Amino acid sequence: MDLAFLTPLCDRPGPWASVYVDASRFRASTDEERTLEALAVQRALACAGADEATCHAVRMAVDELRHAPEPVGRAFFATRGEVVLDPALSTAPPGTSVHWAALPHTAPLLDLAGEDPLCLVVRVDREGAALELWPDAGDGPRRAERHLPLWAADSPERSAAEIAEALVRCQAETRADLVVLVGDDAECAAVHERLPAAVRERALRARPGAGDERLGAELVRARAAHEAEVFAAARGRGEEATEGVAALVDAAHEHRIAQLLIRADGPDAHRSVWVGAEPDQVGVRPDEPAVLGARDAVPARADDALLRCAVAAGADAVSVAGADPGAGPAGGLGALLRWGG
Known part of the structure; x- marks a missing residue:
């Protein structure tokens, strides 16, 4: 995640209120329930030691969510009576949470406010191959990039080479930073071994039997596994x-x-x-x-x-x-x- 958007939080002294709101549930509530939830946030901050002006500013910001078309959630970071930053969340938090501390509690943003970096999902089988561009959030393909012809039974090597070539072109065009191969082991392995090293290093396999719903979770796992592998390799050196x-x-x-x-x-x-x-x-x-x-x-x-x-x-x-x-x-x-x- 590019952290530049958090710069305003480095320029001011604390302490800080950090509030994460599940807006999907909040939006489905009645006006009275929304008001009560905003008041509950204010009370929780006050009990944690926050000053009255900051408690009020956060309550007003949370209450205003009733007028905003929030998809899943929002975070609020406030100090000295002002909400300094209120990024939208791409993943719903597990309920509303309230923090009062010397520093803004930004760590949950890595899991809740991802930038949806792109994955190129390549489905390979005997019917050919389909290339799809997915966000890391895993909520379905953003768009289908292209479909390739049937896997040639008489020349599987040529088919694998053609799919690998198309994959490389598509990755360069879309700038997807992760490639995930889905399908039978033999076909995926044949494509993988024909990729150039720079692309092969970022090409992973989804676990067998990953349908669209399960594939979303697989992409999250694959991304984290990829980053962990990069770290382990660097640490090994x-x-x-x-x-x-x-x-x-x-x-x-x-x-x-x-x-x-x-x-x-x-x-x-x-x-x-x-x-x-x-x-x-x-x-x-x-x-x-x-x-x-x-x-x-x-x-x-x-x-x-x-x-x-x-x-x-x-x-x-x-x-x-x-x-x-x-x-x-x-x-x-x-x-x-x-x-x-």
Whole structure:
């Protein structure tokens, strides 16, 4: 995910209110129920210690959702009586949640406000091949790109080569950054081995029997698995990746984070670090931000603090929550690194 849209959250001191609203359920409620939910958000913030002006601003923003054609959800980030940012969500959150903390709780956006990067889905069977462009959200093909003729029984090698060639052209035209092959093992393997290395590295197989509904979940899994594999390969080389809170804090100080990887349920994501007013004033001990010029240090979640560092450094971030257990960074936090500071 490109994090540039979060820049306004780095320019203001906290503390911050962060609210995630399931707008699909909210929209189906009566006016009275919507008002009560907005008031419940206000009360929850007040109980968490938020100031009255910020509580009121968030209540008004949530209440205004009744007039907006929200598809699934919206997040609100507010401080000092103002809603600073209110991004739409592409995936409904599991109910309305309310947070009051030193930093905005932005980590859930990686799973809820994805940019729907494109996957090129290639269905291969004895009937030929169909190329479809899907968003990562997995809610069905955006459009069919093309259909290729029947797989030639008398020349399967030629058929595989023709499909691979069409796949490469389509990937270049659409700029899909992930290719997912769906179909019988033999046909998919024949196409896969004829792809050039640059495309073959981003071509994955969907699990057998993936119909359209199941395929949507497979694309989410495939994306997370791909990112986890890239991280594991870089970590194996020992020079281009790191994991763990302490190592990531060091990388943030050196402005070396190129891509932050987060598994929301990892223990390190919830671990407390210490932060100052500036993004790079972060440390694993309460005295570290002072060394970096912070007047006061306050505790914050590690995932949110590192995301703030990534925003300020122009890095991006990705969720690996859909990858298989054990894949991706240990503890749930890792990064691909850039060279230099």
